[in-house]
Amino acid sequence: MRIVQKYGGTSVGSLERIRKTADIICGELERGHQVAVVVSAMSGETNRLLSLAAEVSDNPARRELDALVATGEQVSAALLAMELQKRGVAAYSFTGAQAGVKTDSSYARARITGVQSDHLIERMQRFEVPVVTGFQGTDEAGNITTLGRGGSDTSAVALAIAVEADVCDIYTDVDGIYTTDPRIESKASKMDHISYEEMLEFASLGAKVLQTRSVELAMRYDMPIHLRSSFDLVQGTMVSKEDDTMERAAISGVAYNRDEAKITIMEIPDHPGIASNVFGPVAAAGINVDVIVQNVSEEGHTDITFTVPRSDYAPTMKIMADLCKGLGASGYKGDNTVAKVSVIGVGMRSHAGVAQKMFQALAAEGVNIQMITTSEIKITVVIEEKYVELAVRALHAAFELDRAAGEG
Ligand code: ADP
């Protein structure tokens, strides 16, 4: 088999962990597999580099910020290559640029446009082990770019596709994908398998166990991901094509995202084009609007409420300040202490009453729902951030996802 493995921050977080990681790689080579490795920075390192930059400047140039944070991955790649060489393995570290990872020029959230992988395939066929820095590439002009937080997952899947690997093994600090974040609900249970489609919802609704873009790529190219622990080498969770033969529960899991802020613009004269006048300038600033609710206020007027990532709260409020008068709105207000909680499941297509059950469970805990949005396979509510853990646990129990005592 040809395998691309990715090791997250905790799996390369110390020299001891790097030795453990090298053990796993050697094990696969001994079993006759061809291996390429993608590494994250040692845990905490990306945050440390970002805080150094923040000390230097309030508004560092985005090009330099990417050049800075990309260094974290170089340290772990070189250390792991040395550890493997010590054991007689022909391992070589490569930066994103050396590995041939090409991206567009959107610093801090670049998208991979291609991987020039011929040299990597040749090495793998000789049982050499390329150790590639995750999270980074270079744009057409040769500038260093990074792929957004958690981006090493995407590097790994892109590399796996480029070298035509059989599987992309993603090693982390949990032994699989759970029905909800096990850090919040200890009764969460591990899934053996999850479809690309459901995993995409999980990731985009906040389950940071895999970067959303990595799942998008895996789905598009049908590259199965095995998410597993580098601490405990048990079978993890396979993310792959939907298995039609399975009988499904209505809900597969619960996700949450605290990275949310809500803005309401009040009493805008209601006429065609109003939404475009509000959201045009927001989009032009590169801000992603998520949930939108519009309701009638007074006769001929409407209120529009929407959410944005919390990091975009201040710039969005600024845009509203500039916009409000011109649009004839009576005012605007914001709240950056909201969060999103979602229930997800392809089984929802064939089960009725999921929304009602969700709203009932939240009401029973006294959690007020501020906004609601649905798709075919998910229901999302916006609530006050302080109720996130309560809401996640209540929904996990209501949809009978809690692991029975003694199980698993
Ligand atoms: P890495 O540094 O290896 O990329 P991350 O911290 O990015 O690791 O992702 C692993 C973490 O994702 C886990 O420790 C867990 O707390 C969190 N997580 C969130 N939702 C889930 C979920 N549904 N299943 C498993 N882990 C989850």
Ligand code: ASP
């Ligand atoms: N080191 C980067 C981060 O902390 C990329 C990653 O770990 O996937 O976000």
Ligand code: MG
């Ligand atoms: Mg991660």
